[in-house]
Amino acid sequence: MIIYRSSLCQSSKPRNSLSVAARILHPSKHPTIQGGILILTTLVGVCNYSLLAMEHGSFQDQSASTFSLTDEDHTLANSLRFTLNQDPRVTFCGYSIPHPSDARVNIRVQTTGDPASEVLKDACQDLMLMCQHVRSTFDEAVADFKNAQALKDMDIKH
Amino acid sequence: MTKVSIWDLPDVPKGQLPPHLELQRTRVICNSDAPTHTENIQYSGAYASMGVDHSLQFDHFRKKFRVEVIRLTEDDMEFDMIGIDASLANAFRRILIAELATMAIEKVLIANNTSVIQDEVLAHRLGLVPIKVDPRLFDYMSENDVPNEKNTIVFKLHVQCERGGPRLTVKSDELKWLPNGSQFLLGTGHSTSTSNSTSKPKTYTSFSCRQDYLPEFSNNPIAPEHPDIIIAKLGPGQEIELEAHAVKGMGKTHAKWSPVATAWYRMLPEVVLLQEVEDEKAEELIKKCPVNVFDIEDIANGKKRATVARPRACTLCRECIRGEGWDKFVAIRRVRDHFIFTIESTGALPPEVLFTEAVKILEDKCERVITELS
Numbered sequence: 001m002i003i004y005r006s007s008l009c010q011s012s013k014p015r016n017s018l019s020v021a022a023r024i025l026h027p028s029k030h031p032t033i034q035g036g037i038l039i040l041t042t043l044v045g046v047c048n049y050s051l052l053a054m055e056h057g058s059f060q061d062q063s064a065s066t067f068s069l070t071d072e073d074h075t076l077a078n079s080l081r082f083t084l085n086q087d088p089r090v091t092f093c094g095y096s097i098p099h100p101s102d103a104r105v106n107i108r109v110q111t112t113g114d115p116a117s118e119v120l121k122d123a124c125q126d127l128m129l130m131c132q133h134v135r136s137t138f139d140e141a142v143a144d145f146k147n148a149q150a151l152k153d154m155d156i157k158h
Numbered sequence: 159m160t161k162v163s164i165w166d167l168p169d170v171p172k173g174q175l176p177p178h179l180e181l182q183r184t185r186v187i188c189n190s191d192a193p194t195h196t197e198n199i200q201y202s203g204a205y206a207s208m209g210v211d212h213s214l215q216f217d218h219f220r221k222k223f224r225v226e227v228i229r230l231t232e233d234d235m236e237f238d239m240i241g242i243d244a245s246l247a248n249a250f251r252r253i254l255i256a257e258l259a260t261m262a263i264e265k266v267l268i269a270n271n272t273s274v275i276q277d278e279v280l281a282h283r284l285g286l287v288p289i290k291v292d293p294r295l296f297d298y299m300s301e302n303d304v305p306n307e308k309n310t311i312v313f314k315l316h317v318q319c320e321r322g323g324p325r326l327t328v329k330s331d332e333l334k335w336l337p338n339g340s341q342f343l344l345g346t347g348h349s350t351s352t353s354n355s356t357s358k359p360k361t362y363t364s365f366s367c368r369q370d371y372l373p374e375f376s377n378n379p380i381a382p383e384h385p386d387i388i389i390a391k392l393g394p395g396q397e398i399e400l401e402a403h404a405v406k407g408m409g410k411t412h413a414k415w416s417p418v419a420t421a422w423y424r425m426l427p428e429v430v431l432l433q434e435v436e437d438e439k440a441e442e443l444i445k446k447c448p449v450n451v452f453d454i455e456d457i458a459n460g461k462k463r464a465t466v467a468r469p470r471a472c473t474l475c476r477e478c479i480r481g482e483g484w485d486k487f488v489a490i491r492r493v494r495d496h497f498i499f500t501i502e503s504t505g506a507l508p509p510e511v512l513f514t515e516a517v518k519i520l521e522d523k524c525e526r527v528i529t530e531l532s
Contacts, residue, residue: 053530069527075252076523082245085200086214117531124524124531129216130246131524134239135517138225141237142510145227 055117065116067107073097077105083123083130089114173209185491186425190479198244198494234502235509238426240495246520247423247497253516254421256410259293260506261311262286263414265403267342267362272396280390284315284402285414287330288383288504293417295374299405305339305363307372311380311404312336312363319392326392331385333402337370339363342401363403383505417512419502426496427472430489431464440464443488446478470498 057065069076077095084093084107092110109116175183182195202213222241229236239247266281273280291311299309313333319326340362369375390398409416429451435443443464444452453467472490479485501509 053527055531067531072523073252075249075257076520076527078245079249079520080527082200082243083214086202088202088211088213090202121528121531124528126216127246128521128524128528130219130242131517131521133220133223134225134242134246135514135521137223138237138510138513138517141225141227142230145230149230 057116062115062117063113064110065108065120067109067117067120069105069107071103072105073103074105077107079127080107080120080123083126084109084120086126087119087123089119175205175208175210179205179208181491184494185428186494188474188476188479188490188492190476190485193492200243200245228498230510232508233505234500235513236498236500239423239497239499242495242497244494244497247499249520250513250516251421251423251499253519254418254501254512255416257408257519258417258512258515259298259406259408260415260417260504261289261291261293261296261404261406262412263289263313263402264405264407267340267401267403268399269342269401270397270399273390273392273398274396275390280398280400283389284333285412287333287387287389288506289380289404290383290505291380292374293406293506296406298407305403305405307339307365307367307369309405310339310363311369312340313402313404314341314400315389315402316399317392318397319394321395323394325394327388328390328392328398329385330382330387330389332389333382335369335380336401337368337375337379339365339369340401340403362401417504417506418509419504421499421501421512423497423499425492425494426498427469427474428491428493429466429469429472429478430491431466432487432489435464435487437462439487443478446480448475448477449473451478 052070054068055065056068074097077097081093081095084090089111090109091112093108095105095107097105107120109120111119174180181187183199186196187194199212202211204212206212219241224238224240226238226240227235228238263281263284266277266284268277268280271277271280275283289311296311297309299305303309312335314336315328315333317326317328317332342362344360344362370379392398407415440452440454440462444450444454449468449471451466451468451472452464454462455465457463474490474492476490478488479490501512503509503512507515
């Protein structure tokens with residue numbers, strides 16, 4: 001389980017899941033969610049302080065959902081939008097930060113039929129793989145550069 | 159114009175984009191008035207009608223992605239990141255600035271300050287002093303934690319300017335590390351408990367052992383990164399006595415916890431001569447460029463020709479395409495997936511370590527989302 005520094009949370013009080021949900025799902029504020037049945041899955045089992053991620057969608061059609069992630073911003077959401085857009089199963093995706101003083105992003109995913117949560121998970125997986133590759137390539141490049149530098153320094157001493 | 163039957167027109171080539179679209183996809187075009195085609199095309203099906211798959215294949219990314227280190231010193235580095243989308247490059251930049259941990263002075267206990275600098279200004283100045291210590295060796299201090307040797311570094315600063323002497327400049331080397339924690343005793347309310355001589359007197363920290371006995375600090379004592387940062391100036395007879403407690407934090411809480419002085423990237427400039435620029439025209443072009451991007455080379459029979467010698471130096475000032483007709487000769491573009499990344503570290507960690515840590519943080523974020531969705 002991930003425990004966040006309390007100083008980063010806006011409030012250290014336990015958040016009421018229903019009130020949070022009501023705020024996000026209010027139709028006038030959130031026109032992308034149609035009036036159908038809304039499910040609310042608090043995806044974290046035991047977490048006293050904050051709901052870290054929520055999925056808003058309907059039972060009938062799981063191919064379109066909005067994911068609400070707390071304590072995230074453009075850093076993750078924009079990267080995820082990129083990897084989601086690269087996935088041919090995605091028909092639409094986008095993200096928004098409802099209010100700048102709320103540490104929260106909403107990521108909207110609509111797919112050609114697969115469950116949106118699965119597609120989002122795959123996008124995260126893709127992003128992780130890309131990061132790992134970036135890291136290994138970078139480490140290699142730095143090691144090469146350092147070796148070349150060391151060789152150069154030795155030549156000077158000769 | 160004569161009528162041509164649609165069936166006589168050549169087919170749109172399948173499998174590859176026509177040159178003008180390929181240019182728009184891979185370059186930002188800088189015109190003399192404004193840049194065009196600045197937005198990235200991310201959608202995988204954007205070119206489906208032309209039979210081009212725009213989705214990103216991981217193998218393809220692995221093949222194309224390259225890193226080239228240009229410069230690497232103790233506290234700054236420049237490298238080229240080629241074959242990556244701007245959203246990822248920007249994510250790394252944002253994490254470097256705002257989400258990497260460092261140690262910075264957070265609490266300042268002032269026992270005496272008779273200098274002209276107010277307590278709060280002094281505390282703020284102290285907070286911005288970079289400290290040379292690996293933050294990975296420390297824990298975050300949350301609200302109900304007591305300051306201990308795993309989450310707090312204590313510095314002492316006690317300077318006095320002699321009466322009748324010259325004025326004194328207090329620099330950051332006066333911040334002395336107290337490996338045993340705070341030396342200020344807690345208020346009188348607790349003094350009764352200190353009367354039993356066996357227990358340690360209660361101070362503002364509760365260290366269970368000395369920090370300099372820990373193996374990671376025994377050979378490299380903790381100190382400010384630079385010894386010559388001016389903290390305050392004292393007149394004769396003035397004195398500052400304080401204790402500064404540094405804790406772990408992140409740049410998004412306050413910029414003093416940012417481990418980089420700055421981290422930034424720019425896209426690689428591309429300068430293209432659309433047609434030969436010769437003789438006087440070439441001389442004129444070289445004079446137009448303030449950063450010497452162009453060179454002149456001699457070709458046969460005493461003729462001269464302009465060449466693009468240093469495209470990286472281009473600042474995209476667009477001086478060379480100003481004036482009538484110049485945009486027919488020169489085109490300035492930026493390569494969309496080639497980033498010249500610069501990291502300037504404040505000294506706590508070397509820049510290459512900062513970058514790998516930043517990438518790890520993005521990985522952790524993904525992992526967090528995956529675990530929470532399943």
